[in-house]
Amino acid sequence: MSCFPVPGFAYHDGVLTADGVPLTEIAAAVGTPVYVYSTAGLEAAWRAYADAFALGRPDARMDICYALKAKSTLAVIRTRARLGAGADVVSVGEMRRAMAAGIPADRIVFSGVGKTRDELAAALKAGIHQINVESLPELDLLSAVATELGVTAPVALRINPDVDAGTHGKISTGRKEDKFGIDFDHAGEAFARAKALPGLRPLGIALHIGSQLLSVTPFQRAFGKIGDLVHRLRAAGIGIERLDLGGGLGVPYRPEDRTPDYAAYAKVVREATSGLDCHVTLEPGRSLVAAAGILLSRVVYVKEGLHRRFLVLDGAMNDLIRPSLYDAWHTILPVKEPDPEAPLSPMYVVGPVCETGDTFARERPLTPMRAGDLVAFLTAGAYGAVMAGTYNSRPLVPEVLVARGGWEVVRRRQTVADLLEMESMPAWLTP
Numbered sequence: 001m002s003c004f005p006v007p008g009f010a011y012h013d014g015v016l017t018a019d020g021v022p023l024t025e026i027a028a029a030v031g032t033p034v035y036v037y038s039t040a041g042l043e044a045a046w047r048a049y050a051d052a053f054a055l056g057r058p059d060a061r062m063d064i065c066y067a068l069k070a071k072s073t074l075a076v077i078r079t080r081a082r083l084g085a086g087a088d089v090v091s092v093g094e095m096r097r098a099m100a101a102g103i104p105a106d107r108i109v110f111s112g113v114g115k116t117r118d119e120l121a122a123a124l125k126a127g128i129h130q131i132n133v134e135s136l137p138e139l140d141l142l143s144a145v146a147t148e149l150g151v152t153a154p155v156a157l158r159i160n161p162d163v164d165a166g167t168h169g170k171i172s173t174g175r176k177e178d179k180f181g182i183d184f185d186h187a188g189e190a191f192a193r194a195k196a197l198p199g200l201r202p203l204g205i206a207l208h209i210g211s212q213l214l215s216v217t218p219f220q221r222a223f224g225k226i227g228d229l230v231h232r233l234r235a236a237g238i239g240i241e242r243l244d245l246g247g248g249l250g251v252p253y254r255p256e257d258r259t260p261d262y263a264a265y266a267k268v269v270r271e272a273t274s275g276l277d278c279h280v281t282l283e284p285g286r287s288l289v290a291a292a293g294i295l296l297s298r299v300v301y302v303k304e305g306l307h308r309r310f311l312v313l314d315g316a317m318n319d320l321i322r323p324s325l326y327d328a329w330h331t332i333l334p335v336k337e338p339d340p341e342a343p344l345s346p347m348y349v350v351g352p353v354c355e356t357g358d359t360f361a362r363e364r365p366l367t368p369m370r371a372g373d374l375v376a377f378l379t380a381g382a383y384g385a386v387m388a389g390t391y392n393s394r395p396l397v398p399e400v401l402v403a404r405g406g407w408e409v410v411r412r413r414q415t416v417a418d419l420l421e422m423e424s425m426p427a428w429l430t431p
């Protein structure tokens with residue numbers, strides 16, 4: 001039933017804790033639902049990369065640019081930054097967040113398929129490290145904006161290698177038919193255009209084939225295509241100095257999921273890039289935060305349906321949308337440690353939102369629970385709070401960061417007043 005051991009989370013004295021703090025204490029003080037992040041978990045996730053890639057070595061020509069899209073609360077970004085991460089951002093909002101958390105612009109990569117003129121200008125004015133361009137029209141626009149501003153844009157072209165990552169269709173990005181990147185077979189022409197346009201300095205190749213990859217084989221296939229391309233481009237006079245190899249490994253969500261092999265991943269990266277004399281960037285998101293975060297929620301009702309038993313929670317699809325959107329699995333643990341002998345019975349774990357899709361789990365074997373009990377959704381640190389919305393006028397839930405036995409609210413709970421404050425009544429409806 002559990003994915004233990006999860007760094008940072010463990011039962012102590014019969015209660016689930018985060019970095020030693022009982023989750024009951026946080027729920028009592030802050031209310032539920034609430035996201036809770038473990039600093040020990042964040043550090044352990046970083047160590048997996050640091051160890052596999054020997055990041056501390058002075059000759060490591062490599063950067064980890066944390067993909068903010070996975071989790072962009074300032075305190076989490078700063079925890080990452082203090083460990084040595086740069087940032088990968090996909091909007092001007094994320095760029096501002098990275099900078100507000102202390103990551104300088106020259107350690108930020110700007111990715112994304114639809115950057116606007118304003119976003120490109122903001123990135124250039126900030127002195128961004130690299131803009132990953134995904135199409136010819138974007139190249140043209142970036143050239144125009146850079147020329148207007150009198151600067152030279154450091155450009156990597158995102159190439160679509162046509163490799164199926166074998167992951168969920170909604171998060172596969174490197175197949176020919178996907179909206180991302182420039183077709184591999186047209187890479188040469190695109191780089192030639194970038195070289196010819198004013199205001200651009202094409203210096204890198206970027207790749208990203210998808211998310212939640214538990215096997216390194218698709219990475220191997222995609223990265224294997226790079227060497228040739230680098231040599232071809234250099235022969236055409238384009239000085240490729242940087243390789244951005246995209247997002248990181250996946251994470252085990254189910255107890256039976258395989259644990260990704262960081263050493264094998266590092267080997268694939270090393271083999272694909274050795275001898276190319278390039279600086280390498282990785283943009284992991286999920287693997288740096290997923291296991292370090294949980295969603296804590298309370299049982300409102302245990303409802304006996306005609307054929308099913310429902311556990312109705314105060315958390316809903318607007319707080320954690322992954323199960324509704326991708327049929328994703330999150331392990332659900334009772335905060336009060338269950339008796340190992342307690343019988344398991346199949347539950348439908350649902351939220352209060354008025355949609356049948358607001359279902360976290362179907363026929364999940366769980367120990368008996370009562371109204372008022374707390375449950376924790378594990379592995380919810382990535383693509384959890386960041387994908388939340390306010391459907392059914394449910395305010396965004398707060399976030400708590402725990403570190404070495406202490407904790408603080410790092411994002412307060414949104415209120416209904418906050419929601420109403422953004423709106424106004426048109427003149428014809430007033431008074």
Ligand code: LLP
Pocket residue numbers: 067069070088111112171173208210211212246247248249250283284285286287322326382383
């Ligand atoms: N770089 C680029 C260009 C990306 O598109 C992504 C993720 C990443 C880096 C980070 O990849 P990661 O290390 O997290 O796998 N909402 C979905 C995941 C969407 C991922 C989109 N791109 C989910 O909840 O599973």
